[in-house]
Amino acid sequence: MSTDEAPPLVPGGTLITATPEEGRALAFQIARRSIKNIQPDVAVLKGARPAYADDADSLIAAAHVVAVEFQTIASANDYWRS
Secondary structure (H helix, E strand, O other), X not given: OOOOOOOOOOHHHOOOOOOHHHHHHHHHHHHHHHHHHHOOOHHHHHHHHHHHHXXXXXXXXXXXXXXXXXXXXXXXXXOOOO
């Protein structure tokens, strides 16, 4: 993968995880990779950080993205079968 190429959206190519903790970590990875795919210019990403880093609405929106990803992963794992 070149430095200009965005990383794959689903690390490892699967949503299946052994535990909810692994699922939550995967949700964060997917959310971050989605942003990288949307805005591949790291300088632009870092340049915008001060605008949202202290904005509660922006942080809540970011947390919501992770929550939606986690919901998708949990569903794919049948909410961690017994």
